[in-house]
Amino acid sequence: MINMTRKRFVAGAKCPKCHAQDSIVLFKENGIETVECVECDYREQQTEAKVSQKAKSEVIGLFKPD
Numbered sequence: 001m002i003n004m005t006r007k008r009f010v011a012g013a014k015c016p017k018c019h020a021q022d023s024i025v026l027f028k029e030n031g032i033e034t035v036e037c038v039e040c041d042y043r044e045q046q047t048e049a050k051v052s053q054k055a056k057s058e059v060i061g062l063f064k065p066d
């Protein structure tokens with residue numbers, strides 16, 4: 001029996017390294033989302049900071065009471 005430690009396959013995902021289809025597993029390692037290929041040694045971690053969206057703070061002109 002294969003011991004899959006909460007790893008789950010990403011449906012339709014293709015490995016950018018070996019181009020194997022449905023070989024990408026997603027799991028959390030120390031709270032960091034990690035993707036890994038089961039066919040080769042491809043591995044990538046996605047930190048929250050990396051995904052942080054640009055602060056699009058559009059300051060609307062304040063209404064000045066006259």
Ligand SMILES: [Zn+2]
Pocket residue numbers: 015016017018019020023037038039040041042
């Ligand atoms: Zn691969």
